[in-house]
Amino acid sequence: MSLPSAISAAAAHTEGLPTMLIEEAYKEYPKPEGIKFTYGTAGIRTKGDILQSSCFRMALISALRSKKLGGKMVGVMVTASHNLEEDNGIKAIDSRGEMLESSWEPYCTEAVNANSAKELIAVLDQLVKTCKVDLSVPALVIYGHDTRPTCPMLVKAVVEGLATMGATVIDAGLKTTPQLHYLVRAHNTQGTPDAYGEPTEMGYYDKLSKAFAKLVAGKPPKTTLVVDCANGVGAYALMQLQQHIPESLLKVRALRTDIKTRGALNDGCGADYVKTNQRLPLGLEKEKGIEAGQRLCSYDGDADRIVYYYLRGPPQQKESFRLLDGDKIASLAADHLNDLVKRAGVAIEVGCVQTAYANGSSTKYLEQRVPVTCTPTGVKHLHHAAERYDVGVYFEANGHGTILFSSEAQQKIHETSPSSPAAEDALEQLKSLIDLINQTVGDALSDMLLVEVILRTKDWDCQEWDSAYEDLPNKLLKVNVKDRFMFVTEDAERKLVKPEGLQAKIDELVAKYKDARSFVRPSGTEDCVRVYAEAGVAGELNSLANGVAKLVADFAA
Ligand code: 16G
């Protein structure tokens, strides 16, 4: 293309963007000075009171994303998940209900860091050109939020951004993150052979509860499940779910349901607190009815993660606590699905995806049963790797995960004629599991029902589930460094390539311990480097973890 025509082509695109409206609206949303935002693994996340400009700009990009996808619905979720209440965040949801296509992430980062309306328009224009966005296509965007006090103000910025782009909008209101993912997928598949469910919140509860009722028919609950809702949106969603599932099928006691008290969200409770500290939510040991054998679980602040746990002895004793984390859920689910697939006689393969944080014992357990892949941290990596299996079970140790059934696998499950009553039963269970599992993203409510179904089918309590394998003692440490970006990894984050020489030192240290493993990676959500260590001998763990942390600190100095 000759230069003048290239310039006029660019001008034509810029004309297509509502530049005057963007300039006008921009005045209310200048970027706070001295801050660099990054669109990372979980969108943008920082203090809630400085996020308005990012929310406005993410809304502009979402409208473009919808146009790019032929006017299909996309989503915007305002949440900071397990972070404390003063934080907030925003993430974009693609039209199949998955995370935003990663090639768009750098545009998000550039747009939210633009220092003037002109710069912002230039970024958007570049995006329109490079990604060939047809601006004449109408945009459709749904938005939702969690319970944080900064949400109304941030949602307002989203709404203004969408209005600036002339997008059609749907206000989903208070939702869990996985509910918003569900709504996007359900809306876009409505009336097609892939129809995912009715695209309403009620449709979501209806789909889950019907599948659950089928799967636990004739197997009434033997115990009450105590749920720590992290004082977040999960409390609201669980209450709604309970309206759809009678107590004769599921006995739940919801705790930490206070979504009104300031500062309560994720404070001393929730999946992240329980997993990181390997203990009960703060003060739970004093609650009536919390005793040995009790089945417990915790959601995180936007209810896309869940971990289970139980007590082997008195609640006041630290040693009584036993964690059943994402790895244990993955093992339970992969094992069960593998059995069902074999019994059903369907020619499909179950596989499992983990990250380097998966406990070595869980990997060993799983590898004896199904193929296992390791990916870098972050849901999008696991999700994509899981898509390569017929039935892909993926879980991060922190409790985020789900199970994906490929279209071919679903078709085979629906078309296979059973060769025996046992095969027929297995096929029926698989069909209902496809409906029970939220395949768009990890979902605390759906995963909770899945665990309940499997435990009930096997007639297991937590202790029987726990006995599959014994976790290797493990520890996670944070090291604050000047520049975390000097740490570069490869091999699914299991090895450092930079700074040079550090990996060799770590290997040398690890070799001194029995059945030990350790790796170092820069965090994607906080300004620090994380050290993970695992040792065969519990007494040696601290020395290994601290030793690796010291090496990191020395190299970063
Ligand atoms: C984000 C990721 C989560 C990951 C965590 C790691 C999503 C939706 N969430 O919360 O999967 O485990 O980051 O945090 O992808 P880190 O990089 O700070 O260790």
Ligand code: MG
């Ligand atoms: Mg979360």
